[in-house]
Amino acid sequence: MSELKVKQSDPQEQQLYRSLFLSKTPLIDLRAPVEFAQGAFPESCNLPLMTDNEREQVGTCYKKKGQEAAIALGHQLVASDIQNRIEKWARFKEENPTAWLYCFRGGLRSRLSAQFLKDNGVDINIVPGGYKALRRYLIEVNEQAADKKLIIVGGNTGCGKTLLIQALDNGLDIEGRANHRGSSFGKQVTPQPRQISYENQLAVDILHISQHSNTLVIEDESKAVGTLYVPPLLFAGMARAPMVVINDPLEIRLQRLCYEYCTLMTEKFSQALGPEQGWLAYDQYLHNGLFGIRKRLGTEKFKVINDVLDAALKQQQSTGSVAGHLNWIAPILSDYYDPMYQYQLGKKTGRVEFSGTYQEVKEWLTVNKK
Structure with a gap:
């Protein structure tokens, strides 16, 4: 698969990604279940910020009204259950102290989730570039393997x-x-x-x-x-x-x-x-x-x-x-x-x-x- 075949990963980021995979670092995947089902990493656990339905609504809002309206809708949709979701992330981090988290691009969903955790006394690292960057790196690994012995x-x-x-x-x-x-x-x-x-x-x-x-x-x-x-x-x-x-x-x-x-x-x-x-x-x-x-x-x-x-x-x-x-x-x-x-x-x-x-x-x- 080469669906993410764009520019190569930054060397420093490559080293980080390599370290995460080699150390079998537990990963919180914040993407919606439908995204996770399409493909995931060996040590990842799907603990989404938004459900499939919530993600769909926010995506539609973004297309029609822009980012600010979409963010506001996202907050509104998850508000009633956000504490439950935070508790799941916190429990995972407690059970896996070395865990990192990511969303699709390592952007808004990651920052919001990390901030929610921090407000509840839990610090966690965000994977730079998110799922997209990790996936791109592994595509490169498979491609470069063809040149090995x-x-x-x-x-x-x-x-x-x-x-x-x-x-x-x-x-x-x-x-x-x-x-x-x-x-x-x-x-x-x-x-x-x-x-x-x-x-x-x-x-x-x-x-x-x-x-x-x-x-x-x-x-x-x-x-x-x-x-x-x-x-x-x-x-x-x-x-x-x-x-x-x-x-x-x-x-x-x-x-x-x-x-x-x-x-x-x-x-x-x-x-x-x-x-x-x-x-x-x-x-x-x-x-x-x-x-x-x-x-x-x-x-x-x-x-x-x-x-x-x-x-x-x-x-x-x-x-x-x-x-x-x-x-x-x-x-x-x-x-x-x-x-x-x-x-x-x-x-x-x-x-x-x-x-x-x-x-x-x-x-x-x-x-x-x-």
Whole structure:
């Protein structure tokens, strides 16, 4: 996203923003809930000065009658509940002594809120430039990451690419932060974040990694991760970066996928929805995932594999065993995922610097960390 791509942040302000994110400073976001829902920062808490309706009324007034009238209306609208809002800010500051606050531009809403707090005996710092400046800074972080040393981890489905990224202290987990595995079976129990929040979190991760490593290790992924998109310049950097490829045996890959798709997702759905509704949601998750690749498999093959999936679910429900799922996971690897990935990898062979088992690739990346 580049919706705030204007002049670059001031160097001193950049240092402040970097410090705020690296220290995980708690942030009071004064924007209205509708603004916060569009995108937020990892350590931010929405404690708005105005409700959505109040903000809308003030905005309309500003357009029709100007700033002075809008400010007067804003005071009038929040007057009856302002003490309650101040108490929430004060309580947050008491629980988080290092907290800062901001509104969209670090202007009127921030100054008014800080003054309200000060009148009630609470001092708090205002983020200069507000949300807009913080967001612009994180956009710059993502864009500049494309010029860092990037190493891309490839390999067939089930090779443990995401597991490896998560095991490395310089791994940038673009799938984990998107809350999606990046495949037809990638959907998680909880929803994906908003695009802006996703980009913000990736940028903060990059800042943390950059403290101890000049290299970012990222999974070989398409531009889209579920409904989200990898920041464009970062993705462009990934597309030209050197690669390492995991070549794990089929049996190990099958066991990993059976655990991720079946054992783990059964547990997650059950925990989130309860045993009965969780099972129905899990059943639907697997059927939807298979349905998503039906055209690639072909109608007849899809029907056969779908019957195998039904039998595996029946066995799992009656015995608790997920072993039957190997019987449908294996053919979707051999008939869809492996041929597709090998075709894509064939266009990248000139970028491959090392290949080996999961453990061998992990050791190579550790040695080449810097």
